[in-house]
Amino acid sequence: MENIRSRLTFGNKAEDVKLRKRKSQLYAKDDPCPLNCGALGFRLALFVVAFRLINCFLVQSSFVPDEYWQSLEISHHMVFNYGYLTWEWKEGIRGYSYPLLFAFVYKVLYYINYDSVHLLKWLPRILQTLLAAFADVKFFFLVGSLENTDTAKWTFICHLSSWFTWYCCTRTLTNSMETTLTTLALCYFPLPGSRSQSSWKYLTLVALSVLVRPTALIVWFPLLIYHFWQEENKLKFIIHRCALIGTLAILISTTIDCVFYGKWTFVQFNFIKLNIFHGVADFYGSHPWHWYFTQGFPAVIGPHLPLFLHGCTVAFRRYKMMAYTITWTLIVYSLLPHKEFRFIYPVLPFCMIFCGISLASLKSWRRTVTAILVVSNLLPALYTGLIHQRxxxxxxxxxxxxxxxxxxxxxxxxxxxxxxxxxxxxxxxxxxxxxxxxxxxxxxxxxxxxxxxxxxxxxxxxxxxxxxxxxxxxxxxxxxxxxxxxxxxxxxxxxxxxxxxxxxxxxxxxxxxxxxxxxxxxx
Known part of the structure; x- marks a missing residue:
């Protein structure tokens, strides 16, 4: 590279043009943002926010009861002192940290005397939408740093066109927030090639996702083991980072729960005790062990499935840790009797990286495949968002x-x-x-x-x-x-x-x- 720089300085004009072109090609893969990152980031952010807001207002259907009964109903009760708390809140297996986010919005509306029912319904979803949009932008630049801008573009198209992401990401579900936080944490995780690595940031985001939904540990367990294995100073990683951030997160969340429960309550322990050891989750239905592999995962990833399988064959060596994480998550959830589509939603961004690499590798076919992908996802996205279960x-x-x-x-x-x-x-x-x-x-x-x-x-x-x-x-x-x-x-x-x-x-x-x-x- 130094030789190229010297020749660019002292060579003739014709050679300079050729060498500049060669230099651009050499830097293309290393540079996740060959255009001005600030300008690109700003334009991308504007587009994604507009896209997700349209997404938000075109989802007018219900999915599962937890979308309201574990978030908005609790927030309403916290601020306005009337409503109904389900048995989970009487048994202390749900944390107030997530509803507190929306309760803050409700409290502001109450103080300024704008607590209309329309704002109470839509502002929490708009807040969730903006967080999802922020995660989308970070995801684009993550893929750009791992691969290049061209691959990041095709991966981003795959991500935005996913019918299930459209259906879920703007909802006030704990699974939606878990997925948003997981995507953000992945952007700071020490993946080979990532330029935004930060143990403090990603571990903090992982801790937050676990507070929102304790089962987030299932997704992050293999990744944390991988980081621990790669870390030179393992003792420092465990004590000064994992233990410190985990302890602070538990203390803060337990304090919040104790305030609103009015007594000492350790939500994470209660959640595991009732759902795992007492099998309470089984009460809401059970499926055969293979359900995620034969129905759940194919439905969630939808028309992207062929691209995902092809991407795994193309990029398995580079991203085998992500492939292992997806497989691990499906296997662990398969061992639990009660199964739902939304439980595996957090691994969908992992899958989109493989889909994007596959699409980028198709060269002359990728525009045709993209058109098919968009249309085949648009129909279920609009149907489930506007018609089904509204x-x-x-x-x-x-x-x-x-x-x-x-x-x-x-x-x-x-x-x-x-x-x-x-x-x-x-x-x-x-x-x-x-x-x-x-x-x-x-x-x-x-x-x-x-x-x-x-x-x-x-x-x-x-x-x-x-x-x-x-x-x-x-x-x-x-x-x-x-x-x-x-x-x-x-x-x-x-x-x-x-x-x-x-x-x-x-x-x-x-x-x-x-x-x-x-x-x-x-x-």
Whole structure:
């Protein structure tokens, strides 16, 4: 390289042009940002923020109950002192650190008298969106430092076009925050070739992800072992970094939990004890051991799967640690009976690196493949975001009108949800203390165990007659899925309930979840 510099200085003009071109080629792979990094970063940030905000507002469906019941409902209760806390918060297996983030937003809105229901619903999601956008930008430059700008570009296209990332990254799910923090931590992890390595930063981000969701340790365990193995001063790494950051994180989180629980509570221990040793997670369903390999992972990675498999063959030697981490995560989660798509979401950015390398290596075919990739991901992204399972959110918009007027015959509104438990959000999407009730379904944690939901669905008509023997005790509004209507029609007719609203929910009704949601009002 020094020889090139000297010849550029003393050679003739024609040679200078050739050598400058050669120099540019030599530096291309080493330089993750051949354009001005500040200008590129600014333009990229503007584009990604705009893209993710569009992403945010085009996701108007529900995914899983935890999106509200482990975040927004808790935040609403923390700030406005009314709402409903699920059994997890009564047993102390959930931490307040994550809901505290949104509670801060709610508190600011409350102080400036702008706590409208629309802002309470959307500002937490916008905050999650901005954090996801920041992680996206950092991810681009990470791949640029590991490979080159061209590969980073194709990897970024793969990342932004992922239907599952579109579906999840702007939601107020602990899994979404876990994935965002994991992506940021990976940007500072000591990967060979990375230019932003910082043990303090990545370990702090890992600690935060574990506080948000203790299972984040599953993803990071092999990476931490790898770093420990590569570290020259292993004792210093363990004591001065891992132990120090871990202890501080636990102290801060435990202090927050003790303040809001009002007693000594070690959430991480309670979480592991109930979910692993007592098998509480099994209560919410189980799948065969191979589910992640045969259904879960193929669905999450979607149309990117062929690129991922090809990328593994192309870049396995360079990124075998990432491949091992993906495999390890799938295997560990496969050993747990209760399985969900969102649990493996944090490894999706790892997969996108292999997809991007594969796409970059296709040369003349990559534009065609990209077009196919974008279209094949766009359809499920828009369908799941705008159409599938949107009814349980839309119904809360209809019920919100009850906050402004009293029920029929001057009765105060009293809403009963006869649906699988936690089907809808709750007070965070109404923001008024009207009386509401739903069928409860806590796991078996004691001798006085009652699964109200299971008892109801065994004989819905009998449960309703026993629960409401007098007309004065009847609710003013019933919210049900259409599949239940026939079973309780005698109760509806006998008590003058009239269907006032029908709301589309899904094209794929299953079991107790119907195609539409009905709102009945008593006259």
């Amino acid at each position: 009814g349980t959110l839309d119904v809360m918009g209809h019920l919100q009108s009850l906050c402004d007027v009293s029920g029929s015959n001057n009765l105060q509104p009293n809403v009963l949800f006869l649906m699988p438990c936690h089907s809808t959000p709750y007070y965070s999407h109404l923001h008024c203390p009207i009386s509401m009730r739903f069928l409860e379904c806590p796991p078996n944690l004691g001798d006085d165990y009652v699964d109200e939901s299971a008892i109801f669905y065994e004989d819905p008509l009998q449960w309703l007659r026993a629960s409401f023997p007098y007309k004065s005790s009847l609710p003013t509004h019933l919210v049900i899925f259409d599949v239940l209507e026939k079973d309780i029609s005698a109760f509806l007719q006998g008590n003058n309930f009239v269907r006032t609203t029908e709301i589309f929910h899904t094209h794929f009704p299953e079991g107790r979840v119907g195609r539409s949601i009905f709102i009945y009002e008593r006259h």
